[in-house]
Amino acid sequence: MRLVIARCSVDYAGRLTAHLPSAPRLILVKADGSVSIHADDRAYKPLNWMSPPCTLKEGTGDEAGVWTVVNKAGEKLIITMEEILHDSSYELGVDPGLIKDGVEAHLQELLADRIEILGEGHTLIRREYPTAIGPVDILCRDANGATVAVELKRRGDIDGVEQLTRYLELLNRDPHLAPVKGVFAAQEIKPQARVLATDRGIGCLVLDYDAMRGIEDDKLRLF
């Protein structure tokens, strides 16, 4: 990891063209060859960057102080250094990486484990039920044996309803499954998504992640 603080201007030419006028900034050159340029605000997104794999060439002679970063697609990032204020390097090694909890995959596990949250007598067919246009999060049967397709989201908005609609259209063409009902399940369902879902006869289910995890924990404690 190389840290450079420098007054510089930057030009990017690739999927779009963009220019950064001269100003003091932080330039990060990482061990994988990637380069990013940061201003003194915003935690998440750099002003400009080149993702790996890419190669950095530092100009010499006439081109001294001009860094050119290129990737395979031919995108270019050109950094023109005007004044170097700091330049240091550190060996950090490979990062052990982030351990996450609380994402959609876990919600899917929890709901599959407690499928009766969908209603008395529901039984799981399978998670990630494959279709031609992608896997349905959960497929199950209700107490009457009717097929139910569940689309799971952390935040339920209109896109999720469209996605489920496409699945339902497809699943309903399968005589072994039809008629298939839809349930849109999320930790939070946006009003417009609820309206659209309801209009299409799709059920809405708001999930309480902490409560579900609690139930799961209780269940685990029984064994």
Add this chain to the structure above:
Amino acid sequence: MRLVIARCSVDYAGRLTAHLPSAPRLILVKADGSVSIHADDRAYKPLNWMSPPCTLKEGTGDEAGVWTVVNKAGEKLIITMEEILHDSSYELGVDPGLIKDGVEAHLQELLADRIEILGEGHTLIRREYPTAIGPVDILCRDANGATVAVELKRRGDIDGVEQLTRYLELLNRDPHLAPVKGVFAAQEIKPQARVLATDRGIGCLVLDYDAMRGIEDDKLRLF
């Protein structure tokens, strides 16, 4: 901008919970109070971060070496420093910011200016034609006076077709406009999006940004 290289472990509790085991990393504290933690790879996304506005508290006494970053929503980022390898600060000032070219807004301008790209005899009604569910990018009439709604994307995929479909459904309820045809225009149209659009009777138009800009430049040179 404060740059710290340190062996540290990190815990995030907020929209999810996440943990980073002890390892050497770069910690950036920016002038807006934001904090980000970088490994020695990936240009774009930090391992962990807290977006502004947020406040950083460095622990003292028993809590020495423990940094706590909190935002208004109550999300917490806790950084436990085990060994500081570098610590320096720089005043960078406010960045003049990025100048972009080649985005959807510009495409819309260009297409509106050369509406005949859609076909001989087309006339513009207006850009950003307002509807209850949002503005239609371009509304125009073809040579026969029929209404045409255009959805513009840089990259045309299935979502864009869905969006245009919703607009068409709505616009076709307006007796002053109906019947309304749809055109899906993008610099690149994904095969599946093309299939869906065609299936719904929506036309597809691939736009050449450089050529359109060239035409525009030629046009400007005439005046």
Add this chain to the structure above:
DNA sequence: TGGTAGATCTCGAGC
């Protein structure tokens, strides 16, 4: 390699 869906998405505009 290409397509799809998720993300602590972020960010900005419009209401």
Add this chain to the structure above:
DNA sequence: GCTCGAGGTCTACCA
């Protein structure tokens, strides 16, 4: 304050 759409989205996963 929210809602929605765009992003050089990036990234992981799967065919």
